[in-house]
Amino acid sequence: MEKEFFETDVVIIGAGPVGLFAVFELGLLDMKCHVIDILDKPGGQCAELYPEKPIYDIPGMPSVLGMELVDSLMKQIEPFNPSFHLSSMVQEIKKIDDVFWEVKTDNNEVFKAKAVVIAGGGGSFLPKKPPIKEIENFENNSVFYSIKNKERFRDKDLVIVGGGDSALDWALNLESIAKRVTLVHRRDQFRAAPDSVKKIFSLIEDNKIDFVIGQVSSLNGKDGILESLKCKTSDEEVEVKCDALLPFFGLTMKLGPIANWGLNLNENLITVDTEKFETNEKGIFAIGDINTYPGKLKLILCGFHEAALMSQQAYKYVYPGEKLTFQYTTSSSDLKKKLGVS
């Protein structure tokens, strides 16, 4: 894949509520942002974990659903027209000269920015890896947690594990391509779109796919290539021929590459000061749940406050030597113009 290059004022890592609000605060101070997130949508935990759950401690909003908050923030930052880079994981941040940082993603994107804001929340959302013995030996050859190219599964014996939308969607999708699909799930109920559930049951009935109620218990193969696996059911252990195993157990948050960026950490959180929310590296900030300082509370509202203060310091890196005057959105004609409400 060809590299893509972007130059901007600030790169924000994490499109959760705090990362999104940082776009607003930086935007008010004339800083352009590119936002990178590993999920395929903005919103972070609010979108991935609790879109339908009410949040009760956002100032001025007695109750707001996770997704409503995200939608409102997206609306609020619209005037600043941020660029989003979704389904991308930042791999590396390094200083390239006195002014610029370089940020690289696993999608071959390369960013040049004067400041970097890490709003990484609980870390990167990564696929859960079931604790089956030796599974890591088969990863990327025979075990896949996401699918980029369906063709590699043509005429193969596939075992798909799970009972959610991902498991069912891929079972339906690969059934016609694979030699045989075996779906393994712990019970005969699925938590997925009703239409997918209906289709799966009819494929099982028509003997187009095999269905095993149970759990994968062991893998068999050599040199990273699977040959078969065993499934434990309520009364026996069955062996299933298997070229590729696709487990879909949802996502979990892991710190991921953040640990390798040379930042001071305390129990997997990035330590910052409480004036600028800056890390030990000048020009790299950390805001929201990913940071820690004396008295830190992991609340969205604290992240919002941190975003505002961080922006004051980021301005000094983006516009060195320029004086910053503090202004209110209620009264400043300059700010109103930026927001498109003048």
Next chain:
Amino acid sequence: MTKINFIEFNGVEHSVDVDDGNTVMEAAIKNNVPGIDADCGGATACATCHVYVDPAWAEKTGEAEEMEKDMLDFAFDVEDNSRLSCCIKVSSELDGLTVRLPEKQF
């Protein structure tokens, strides 16, 4: 205060006291019991607070609701006595409750 006992996969036991009204997950987190991740903070949205309820207590902890059962699909090594600890509310009835922790929460 109600006493809750956690037994880690490696056999290490933790006995903690917690106010009624908390969840068993909160009892673990507030007392730094290892082995409960609780990624989502108690929203029944992540299945990283999976525990096995001691069979002697199964009746008192009750049965999982539909949403919890669905979410257990995203846990591993799920057994008949599997529960998400964020869905078990602590009350004086549960004084002495024992739960075992899985090998890992992923």
